[in-house]
Amino acid sequence: xxxxxxxxxxxxxxxxxxxxxxxxxxxxxxxxYQSIRAKLVRYFIHKACSDPDDLFDKTxxxxxxxxxxxxxxxxxxxxxxxxxxxxxxxxxxERKPASLxxxxxxxxxxxxxxxxxxxxxxEHCMDKLSASDRDVLVQxxxxxxxxxxxxxxxLADGLGGVNALRIRMCRIRRHLRLCVAACLDQSAN
Amino acid sequence: xxxxxxxxxxxxxxxxRLDVQGELEEQLSDSILNVEMIDVVDSVEDEIIEEYVxxxxxxxxxxxxxKYFLRPPQRQEQLRFAQLLEHYLETRASHYSATNGDxxxxxxxxxxxxxxxxxxxxxxxxxTLVYVNNVRLGREHLAKELAKERAHSSNLAAQAESVxxxxxxxxxxxxxxxxPEAPIPQxxxxxxxxxxxxxxxxxxxxxxxxxxxxxxxAGEATMWSANLLPIISSxxxxxxxxxxxxxxxxxxxxxxVVSSTSATGVSTKHYDFQVKGAR
Numbered sequence: 001x002x003x004x005x006x007x008x009x010x011x012x013x014x015x016x017x018x019x020x021x022x023x024x025x026x027x028x029x030x031x032x033y034q035s036i037r038a039k040l041v042r043y044f045i046h047k048a049c050s051d052p053d054d055l056f057d058k059t060x061x062x063x064x065x066x067x068x069x070x071x072x073x074x075x076x077x078x079x080x081x082x083x084x085x086x087x088x089x090x091x092x093x094e095r096k097p098a099s100l101x102x103x104x105x106x107x108x109x110x111x112x113x114x115x116x117x118x119x120x121x122x123e124h125c126m127d128k129l130s131a132s133d134r135d136v137l138v139q140x141x142x143x144x145x146x147x148x149x150x151x152x153x154x155l156a157d158g159l160g161g162v163n164a165l166r167i168r169m170c171r172i173r174r175h176l177r178l179c180v181a182a183c184l185d186q187s188a189n
Numbered sequence: 190x191x192x193x194x195x196x197x198x199x200x201x202x203x204x205x206r207l208d209v210q211g212e213l214e215e216q217l218s219d220s221i222l223n224v225e226m227i228d229v230v231d232s233v234e235d236e237i238i239e240e241y242v243x244x245x246x247x248x249x250x251x252x253x254x255x256k257y258f259l260r261p262p263q264r265q266e267q268l269r270f271a272q273l274l275e276h277y278l279e280t281r282a283s284h285y286s287a288t289n290g291d292x293x294x295x296x297x298x299x300x301x302x303x304x305x306x307x308x309x310x311x312x313x314x315x316x317t318l319v320y321v322n323n324v325r326l327g328r329e330h331l332a333k334e335l336a337k338e339r340a341h342s343s344n345l346a347a348q349a350e351s352v353x354x355x356x357x358x359x360x361x362x363x364x365x366x367x368x369p370e371a372p373i374p375q376x377x378x379x380x381x382x383x384x385x386x387x388x389x390x391x392x393x394x395x396x397x398x399x400x401x402x403x404x405x406x407a408g409e410a411t412m413w414s415a416n417l418l419p420i421i422s423s424x425x426x427x428x429x430x431x432x433x434x435x436x437x438x439x440x441x442x443x444x445x446v447v448s449s450t451s452a453t454g455v456s457t458k459h460y461d462f463q464v465k466g467a468r
Contacts, residue, residue: 039222041263042222043218043222044261045261045263045264046202046203046218046221046222046230047218048203048205048257048258048260048261048264049260049261050260050261050262051261051262052261052263092209118273119277122273122274122277123281126285134285137278138278138285141274141275141278141279163196163229163232166232166235166236167228167229167232169232169235170228170231170232170235171228173235173270173271173274174231176270176274177267177270180270
């Protein structure tokens, strides 16, 4: 496993101390690190930062740089979150107005081979969905205009309301996205 | 009363439409990282992406999506996946239209009808015997599981009681002149409440500023005031959204007085509400 944040001008000793600060147990320390990483990257994404992973690395750089003074802090997550907020403020000050019009995504991957593989993976992952999830997904995307609105209303009624439908759809999409990513990784190796 | 899980507030936050220096923005950015909020926040993100893909966003929100929301590469990838999925389901819809099983055609089935009936009868008998046995064995296990589950539920209930929201929302729709006899909205403030998020639905949309002040019922004292710009939705509905420290309130009746100036003069509306349980 490669831990982000280790590639910078940090000493192995300092990073080791940081992991020890997270937990005395190696396995727990890595799990805690991954949990902090997931939360902080999510924070930077919510703040619409253009490189959340890089800002996470910067946060860890700062924390590791102060590791010898951190023994008194009992909550590594709270401390890292405080540093992350400062890193975000700094990023906000340096942020240049960026137009994303040219970068707005298109459904087809520029590499036709990858696109082909992506469709195969999507098909494979659709087949792996439970029958009820697949039905909800297909019905959600069926029809056009007014018929689509009516169909979604019926779906929402059956699932306990509009918000319940939105959350169900969000989970299905997330599941599919992760499945397709794993399938593409597997096919690339 | 709405909670911090207010989807519209989260949407405004994700689109970068809240004041980045404001306390509301700061509190939202902290609280939506909680595990229990993940599904709600992700579904609001999905909703924004879906509306962007379908072209149903208004010009202002579309600009916010392109200039702000889509900055992280993770969200750009999410958008691409949403488009891919939409495209895939449009072109392969017929492939999945018979997944409910009603239309399944199994050509070899008719050859096995006679044996099938016999096998089915045997299976029913075996299944009944197995079932009776399992019920006997399972009852004891279920009783243990139930006791465990009850203990867990009471523990969760105790935890839920100790977690109280730090933000309370207040939605004001009808002003004093529109419904003088109607009961006024109420909010209950807990000891943990720090901010009251207020949303006032405006009758007329327009981007002119509004002067908002908080007064006691008699109108003798102003406790809080601000100049605010309305938020206008894609449907053209205009709202004022702002937050006030909970410490401003005591258990009493208050009024937000909303004034605006137009070519026809100054318009003033009173939105009454009652506060209970304030510190």
